[in-house]
Amino acid sequence: xxxxxxxxxxxxxxxxxxxxxxxxxxxxxxxxxxxxxxxxxxxxxxxxxxxxxxxxxxxxxxxxxxxxxxxxxxxxxxxxxxxxxxxxxxxxxxxxxxxxxxxxxxxxxxxxxxxxxxxxxxxxxxxxxxxxxxxxxxxxxxxxxxxxxxxxxxxxxxxxxxxxxxxxxxxxxxxxxxxxxxxxxxxxxxxxxxxxxxxxxxxxxxxxxxxxxxxxxxxxxxxxxxxxxxxxxxxxxxxxxxxxxxxxxxxxxxxxxxxxxxxxxxxxxxxxxxxxxxxxxxxx
Ligand code: AMP
Numbered sequence: 001x002x003x004x005x006x007x008x009x010x011x012x013x014x015x016x017x018x019x020x021x022x023x024x025x026x027x028x029x030x031x032x033x034x035x036x037x038x039x040x041x042x043x044x045x046x047x048x049x050x051x052x053x054x055x056x057x058x059x060x061x062x063x064x065x066x067x068x069x070x071x072x073x074x075x076x077x078x079x080x081x082x083x084x085x086x087x088x089x090x091x092x093x094x095x096x097x098x099x100x101x102x103x104x105x106x107x108x109x110x111x112x113x114x115x116x117x118x119x120x121x122x123x124x125x126x127x128x129x130x131x132x133x134x135x136x137x138x139x140x141x142x143x144x145x146x147x148x149x150x151x152x153x154x155x156x157x158x159x160x161x162x163x164x165x166x167x168x169x170x171x172x173x174x175x176x177x178x179x180x181x182x183x184x185x186x187x188x189x190x191x192x193x194x195x196x197x198x199x200x201x202x203x204x205x206x207x208x209x210x211x212x213x214x215x216x217x218x219x220x221x222x223x224x225x226x227x228x229x230x231x232x233x234x235x236x237x238x239x240x241x242x243x244x245x246x247x248x249x250x251x252x253x254x255x256x257x258x259x260x261x262x263x264x265x266x267x268x269x270x271x272x273x274x275x276x277x278x279x280x281x282x283x284x
Contacts (some may be wrong), residue, residue, distance in 0.1 A: 028051035033139050037187045042177075057142075115162050147171050150175060207270060223258075238271065264283040
């Protein structure tokens with residue numbers, strides 16, 4: 001069994017990162033909520049190519065979960081996660097308790113207007129406020145040269161890019177490609193909630209996005225492609241579909257209704273039973 005140094009407090013995190021920086025080493029950070037899978041480990045691998053030292057954080061952040069969402073049920077297993085991180089070559093785990101991150105009297109909020117508002121911002125009110133707050137805190141606490149986030153959560157990545165630019169946080173944000181199962185399903189900690197029958201349906205989400213990309217590249221209109229994507233998900237057996245939309249790749253502004261111009265991204269979120277899956281793909 002391999003073990004990994006673990007910091008529980010901001011003071012301990014800063015002491016370790018400070019020592020590395022003093023020695024001239026570059027530091028990368030990979031924030032996570034734990035329940036680690038190969039997608040997270042691919043971020044650690046990318047972080048290792050960007051810096052001399054890698055810090056991963058595990059914090060299931062209460063402020064990014066809405067009322068009735070899965071905060072209490074979210075899978076937790078720090079011992080297993082710590083072993084995976086050590087095996088992946090991570091140097092330090094930062095795993096603070098809720099009290100360390102939100103002390104009594106905590107009052108600050110962050111709102112990244114614009115890019116936070118559509119899609120998951122509309123479907124999960126308050127979610128990106130919680131994400132922006134915790135990411136700002138983690139980057140200020142750790143002070144990494146580089147921070148790696150997955151394109152799996154594409155809107156989150158764009159919100160974080162905006163946040164870091166607007167607040168002059170001296171960290172370079174790097175996006176990592178989505179790690180997928182062999183059948184195309186994007187790896188996610190929430191896939192553990194799927195029943196065997198739902199797991200069989202789940203790859204239809206990635207398949208619908210890929211098909212939408214082909215249609216857009218062939219010149220089909222945004223309006224038609226979105227309608228076809230929604231119908232494909234319904235046919236496959238998805239329940240509530242929060243969105244299946246083609247958006248501008250940077251600001252996530254609405255496109256269409258005609259053929260796309262410029263860089264676009266197709267994003268979708270839909271439920272299988274009680275599990276909400278999200279995925280996205282580049283067009284072209
Ligand atoms: P989470 O633990 O779900 O909050 O995710 C932590 C980080 O891992 C975020 O930057 C996610 O975008 C990223 N991530 C999650 N799933 C994947 C995946 N399948 N491929 C690449 N990155 C991922």
